[in-house]
Amino acid sequence: MEEQQERIKQLLQLIKENPTLEILPMVNSECVQSDDFRYWGAEWGEAKIDEYYVNDERIYYKSSDYDDLVDEEDQETQEAAEHIVDNFEWVKAIVVHIETK
DSSP: OHHHHHHHHHHHHHHHHOTTSEEEEEEOGGGOOOTTOSOOOEEEEEEEEEEEEEOSSOEEEHHHHHHHHHHHSOOSSHHHHHHHHHTSOOEEEEEEEEEEO
């Protein structure tokens, strides 16, 4: 319970410091245990400021997926690949992870 309270406190502080940012809840797939129900129990995970990019396949986070995206670009130089990835439509947001209970 104490850990959850600390996570909520962290989230509220991020919201207070960044009131114009979108809040993006990201639900761990393990939270959904059956298709027979409309709601599933979960708990607050980490909240942080990050940037995300959405393509047809998935959501990428700049903090963790940037290097992989650069590596996927078939360019002559690292700098050219970074330039392409830097120009993706990154959205700055408060990302809140929702984890299994």
